[in-house]
Amino acid sequence: MIFVRMFLQTVVLALGQIWANKARAMLTSLGIIIGVGSVTAVIAGLTGLKDYVLTEFETFGAKTMFIDGTVPESMRNRINWRQVQLTIPEIQAIAEHSPAVARITPRYYNSYTIRNGELAKEGVLVTGIWPDWHEIQDRRVILGREFNRIDEEEMRYVCIVNDEAIAELNLDRDPVGDHILIGDLRFLIVGVVETKQLSPMFGGGDVRSEIFTPLSTSMKIDSGLHIRDAFAQMSDPKLADEAQAQIRFVLRQMRGLEPGEEDTFIIFATQQAIDQFNGIAAGMTAVAGGIVSISLLVGGIGIMNIMLVSVSERTREIGLRKAVGARPAIILMQFLVEAVTLCTIGGLIGLVIGQSLTLLLQNMPDTPLEHASIPPWAIGLAFAFSASVGVIFGMFPAIKAARLDPIEALRHE
Amino acid sequence: MIVKREHSTDMSAAIDIRGLRKVYRMGVERVHALRGVDLTINRNEFVAIMGPSGSGKSTLMNVLGCLDRPTAGTYRLNGKPVQKMGASELAGVRNIEIGFVFQTFELLPRADALRNVMLPLLYSKHGWFGARRSAKRALERVGLADRMNHKPNQLSGGQRQRVAVARALVTNPSILLADEPTGNLDSTTSEEIIALFHNLHSEGQTIVVVTHEEDIAGHAERIVRLHDGRVKSDLPTVRDPIHRAWIERTAEKMQDLSEVVTRKPEGVTP
Numbered sequence: 001m002i003f004v005r006m007f008l009q010t011v012v013l014a015l016g017q018i019w020a021n022k023a024r025a026m027l028t029s030l031g032i033i034i035g036v037g038s039v040t041a042v043i044a045g046l047t048g049l050k051d052y053v054l055t056e057f058e059t060f061g062a063k064t065m066f067i068d069g070t071v072p073e074s075m076r077n078r079i080n081w082r083q084v085q086l087t088i089p090e091i092q093a094i095a096e097h098s099p100a101v102a103r104i105t106p107r108y109y110n111s112y113t114i115r116n117g118e119l120a121k122e123g124v125l126v127t128g129i130w131p132d133w134h135e136i137q138d139r140r141v142i143l144g145r146e147f148n149r150i151d152e153e154e155m156r157y158v159c160i161v162n163d164e165a166i167a168e169l170n171l172d173r174d175p176v177g178d179h180i181l182i183g184d185l186r187f188l189i190v191g192v193v194e195t196k197q198l199s200p201m202f203g204g205g206d207v208r209s210e211i212f213t214p215l216s217t218s219m220k221i222d223s224g225l226h227i228r229d230a231f232a233q234m235s236d237p238k239l240a241d242e243a244q245a246q247i248r249f250v251l252r253q254m255r256g257l258e259p260g261e262e263d264t265f266i267i268f269a270t271q272q273a274i275d276q277f278n279g280i281a282a283g284m285t286a287v288a289g290g291i292v293s294i295s296l297l298v299g300g301i302g303i304m305n306i307m308l309v310s311v312s313e314r315t316r317e318i319g320l321r322k323a324v325g326a327r328p329a330i331i332l333m334q335f336l337v338e339a340v341t342l343c344t345i346g347g348l349i350g351l352v353i354g355q356s357l358t359l360l361l362q363n364m365p366d367t368p369l370e371h372a373s374i375p376p377w378a379i380g381l382a383f384a385f386s387a388s389v390g391v392i393f394g395m396f397p398a399i400k401a402a403r404l405d406p407i408e409a410l411r412h413e
Numbered sequence: 414m415i416v417k418r419e420h421s422t423d424m425s426a427a428i429d430i431r432g433l434r435k436v437y438r439m440g441v442e443r444v445h446a447l448r449g450v451d452l453t454i455n456r457n458e459f460v461a462i463m464g465p466s467g468s469g470k471s472t473l474m475n476v477l478g479c480l481d482r483p484t485a486g487t488y489r490l491n492g493k494p495v496q497k498m499g500a501s502e503l504a505g506v507r508n509i510e511i512g513f514v515f516q517t518f519e520l521l522p523r524a525d526a527l528r529n530v531m532l533p534l535l536y537s538k539h540g541w542f543g544a545r546r547s548a549k550r551a552l553e554r555v556g557l558a559d560r561m562n563h564k565p566n567q568l569s570g571g572q573r574q575r576v577a578v579a580r581a582l583v584t585n586p587s588i589l590l591a592d593e594p595t596g597n598l599d600s601t602t603s604e605e606i607i608a609l610f611h612n613l614h615s616e617g618q619t620i621v622v623v624t625h626e627e628d629i630a631g632h633a634e635r636i637v638r639l640h641d642g643r644v645k646s647d648l649p650t651v652r653d654p655i656h657r658a659w660i661e662r663t664a665e666k667m668q669d670l671s672e673v674v675t676r677k678p679e680g681v682t683p
Contacts, residue, residue, distance in 0.1 A: 002538055005541065009535055020523060316519065317521060319519075320519045320521070320532075321532070321536070322504060322507075323478070323480060323507060323513050323519075324507065324508065324513065324532055324533040324536065324580070325504050325505065325507045325508020325509070325533055325536040325537065325584075326504060326508075326536045327500075327501045327504040327505065327536070328500055328501060328504070329501065330536060406480050407475050407480050407481060410515070410519065
């Protein structure tokens, strides 16, 4: 009880002391202010960037994996890219033997001239897909129907278009049931999907016309032997590593790769990319933390300096307080509380500055930082750091004050 | 009415000192500030401690005020042995038992009279409750009821010293210790402070004053003279030979002075 009272008393005393030396207190805590302000702004920026990137990943699908053939560096002169392209049996084997993979669709694409009556559009991308594509890419039809197994097995001449294609080809607003010419073959439009804009990070560019056909149909009309790439979806984002290992095992088996030989394919899992990005973000946060600890160290030395000045300025006062019955522990607490209060006020001002910088970041044009914000843990950390700087650097002057001999102190000029 | 003090260990005495020694180490040299002091001060006494500089009166004052610990000997304050206490315990004793009045007042410049007087209560376990009321009462006792919200720089020297006395009294200490309380004051204000001490003494306050001025010491009941770290004499004021000599000298001087004053109109002095 007495301790709590003494503590509150010293806090009031410390605030009075700081108020009496406003300008000095302000300059002293400048190190802390700048440190806390800059680091919270950096963390806010990182948080905004992370938010942006993760939203992008989410759009791509956190459970989605991308598989493609590739020629490793060491095999450049032995094989060409055609030999490493994925094949239908490989995709089927993955679907059958990888329990962590819930769905898979190969993709086959080529560009054609599309005609709708008199209107012809050259170089439109036509993608062959399996019915599971809708689920994997999260692109449900908004009109008509999705592809089904019968379309695939019977290689039907059916297609699905996106709303951009409707506009470009001047199709009916509800084109389901209409026909278009792909190359010189007549296709029935069975559905419409929304355009999904991917960021440049995932190869998405300008919004373009898209036409989808069953995979078997598109391979038939092009008589191609190889599919281009494949999308798989795992049953749970946590299974990313398992799914990748299983796909890798199946493909290596199918391709007869010897141990020691490099993979002739790549598997990209969103979750792994997220983890990697999180790792990078954590690294950047750590670097920012390192910078701030330097500025806090400098700030702390400033605090120690001013506290030492304060102790020697107030030597007589300390002597008097001791003479009228202040115990050494109380004097210690008084100066420690003053240092901590000084630092905490500095931290508070720093946070205000950090928040202003964050608002600036949010409104900066052409940057993906609209969601920049200081996370609560950073606020807590900023205060904890400033307070501990106060304790660490206030300790020496406070001990000095507490140890003063009252007789000597009262004689001090 | 003469009390033999040398060998009585009176438990009811406010201050009881036996064989007190204090040795300072100045580099390799040892300075014997006190060389075995015996002193008993009873409750309600008004004692003056006198002596030339270097006689050890400041050291004795610091020990009496529990600001310093003796090298040897015992010091019982209201029956409690304080010579072995640590810094923290001594602070508690200073807070409760002792009221200090310093030559240079030692008021906090930014605090008003009331806050200055409240200071010791901030460090007291129980006095804090009603500190404001106690501080007002103490200021009333020293006649500064109308100056409570004045800062030290708005007060005269005598008023400042009275604030300091109020601060010393606010915890109801058993001993009021004053170190040259009039050293920084002019004669009129000195009289004011001495009158105040007289009042307090008549109300039952134990007072110990360290001074080198015979006229101040004249107001005490008893004069303890120190010399070279030892008690040279310890007598009631009226029987103290040095003091009596001083009174006679002063009386003669006053007479001479009055003669000079009466002869002045004739213009004898060149």
